[in-house]
Amino acid sequence: MPSDSTMTKIVWQHSQPLPQETMEFLRGIASDYCKTKNYVYGRYSGVRNLNHLTPIYTVLNEMRHCGLREQLNLPAVYYELAIADAVADIKRSWGMVKNKIGERITANENLSEDDRIYLRTVLKMNNVYASVLNHQEYELPRNATGLDIDVKRLNNLLCRLTRRYLIQPATDNISSFRISPNGYTYKEGAIRIVCRVPRKRISIPLKDDRTFDRQIQVHIKQDFVMLAVPVETKVKVHKDYTNTIFIYIGSSDMFTLSNGNVYGERLEELINPETERLAKKNQERYKMYSAYEQNAEDGNQQKTEKIQLNNLGKLKYDRQKEKERLRTTTFINSEINRMLRTEKPGQIIITRPVTKNRTKIYSKSANRKLARSFRGYIRERLTYKCRLNAIELIEISSKGTGWICSECGAKGNRQGNAFVCEHCGLQTTIALNSARNIQQKYEK
Numbered sequence: 001m002p003s004d005s006t007m008t009k010i011v012w013q014h015s016q017p018l019p020q021e022t023m024e025f026l027r028g029i030a031s032d033y034c035k036t037k038n039y040v041y042g043r044y045s046g047v048r049n050l051n052h053l054t055p056i057y058t059v060l061n062e063m064r065h066c067g068l069r070e071q072l073n074l075p076a077v078y079y080e081l082a083i084a085d086a087v088a089d090i091k092r093s094w095g096m097v098k099n100k101i102g103e104r105i106t107a108n109e110n111l112s113e114d115d116r117i118y119l120r121t122v123l124k125m126n127n128v129y130a131s132v133l134n135h136q137e138y139e140l141p142r143n144a145t146g147l148d149i150d151v152k153r154l155n156n157l158l159c160r161l162t163r164r165y166l167i168q169p170a171t172d173n174i175s176s177f178r179i180s181p182n183g184y185t186y187k188e189g190a191i192r193i194v195c196r197v198p199r200k201r202i203s204i205p206l207k208d209d210r211t212f213d214r215q216i217q218v219h220i221k222q223d224f225v226m227l228a229v230p231v232e233t234k235v236k237v238h239k240d241y242t243n244t245i246f247i248y249i250g251s252s253d254m255f256t257l258s259n260g261n262v263y264g265e266r267l268e269e270l271i272n273p274e275t276e277r278l279a280k281k282n283q284e285r286y287k288m289y290s291a292y293e294q295n296a297e298d299g300n301q302q303k304t305e306k307i308q309l310n311n312l313g314k315l316k317y318d319r320q321k322e323k324e325r326l327r328t329t330t331f332i333n334s335e336i337n338r339m340l341r342t343e344k345p346g347q348i349i350i351t352r353p354v355t356k357n358r359t360k361i362y363s364k365s366a367n368r369k370l371a372r373s374f375r376g377y378i379r380e381r382l383t384y385k386c387r388l389n390a391i392e393l394i395e396i397s398s399k400g401t402g403w404i405c406s407e408c409g410a411k412g413n414r415q416g417n418a419f420v421c422e423h424c425g426l427q428t429t430i431a432l433n434s435a436r437n438i439q440q441k442y443e444k
Helices: 020-044 047-052 056-064 068-072 076-107 113-124 126-133 151-165 267-298 301-311 315-343 364-371 375-388 430-443
Strands: 006-014 176-179 184-187 190-194 201-205 216-220 225-234 243-249 255-257 345-351 392-396 413-415 418-420 427-429
Touching: 006 375, 020 047, 020 056, 020 068, 020 076, 020 176, 020 201, 020 216, 047 126, 056 068, 056 076, 068 076, 076 113, 076 151, 076 176, 113 126, 113 151, 126 151, 184 201, 243 375, 243 430, 255 315, 255 430, 267 301, 267 315, 315 375, 345 375, 345 430, 375 392, 392 430, 418 430, 427 430
Parallel strands: 243 345, 345 392
Antiparallel strands: 006 225, 176 216, 184 190, 190 201, 216 225, 243 255, 413 418, 418 427
């Protein structure tokens, strides 16, 4: 990667403690921002508007004249970004629908190769796909001419699959919003943002004197805000980063390499106690909510007020939860950095993430651990740090890397975290065996 290459990273800026009046204004903007997004979701996420999402100016022009902005009294610098965010979410939703339909097309044994070619061609062409969904006439794609297909049957299949997977996006996030560069200025160590009164601005004192000229994401906390700012940073090129390493990403230990080195040891011991603590705390809170509702229903106002005052707050709960999350993410980032410094990789090989079987019923304990798994975060941070350090990250299929013995290729047995092969006598960990299988699969 060229030494002058750049990438986008997020930097954070914190405000000073803010007065209650300012916090109420910010929460009001965030609430209206949320209402705008939900309005756009309801109006444009259906099949009739699939072909109207690009370019976004079509949606913006319609929304400027629908009367919602005047009804909410929301300045344009917030209103138009809320629309843009909602349209981007709708496009992502359609992308997910197309991916799921593509998977069904591949798995459907009743489809011929010509059928699959037609269906995949339609999915790639939004105007044709939209015509099929709205039962409108369209010109047969050039790639589909001459195919031995039943167009009506295949179009009906597309419509059925779309109805199955298409879900209207929705949000209840009233703690953040975006603001464009023409919506703020800086003065005397504070960022001054547009308010609802024309030609007036709300001043937010900052803890540092950095200034920016790009879109900013405002995250509202209890009595202050955090500003997320995307900035360009140079990619670091390390001339001594030349090795190729093969990594198994696990639950107990974060990274196990095919050379036997382990990074992020005992990650599970850091995560599991907090998972169980939250489970116990949530059970207690559920009992309090039930008692609150029962007493409210029975008209016991004194008991209801006492429960609400002493048990239903979330400040301490959220603060402790965030503290433990930061502790875990700090550990993950430091271990990734340590691995890069030690191994000096120019190339990293991992497996693509595997989707859990959604039809299988797991135990409550297993479900809690899956819900609080940091694997997605680990992959995200590894990808980011590879880009930042000009390291090539390659993902391969995990098929054949779990149950197969890395020494003889026979099927082995898993016993807890251990891997045992009765054919050749290999005894090692599941993680190390998988890492070596990843290496062998990639080098074939």
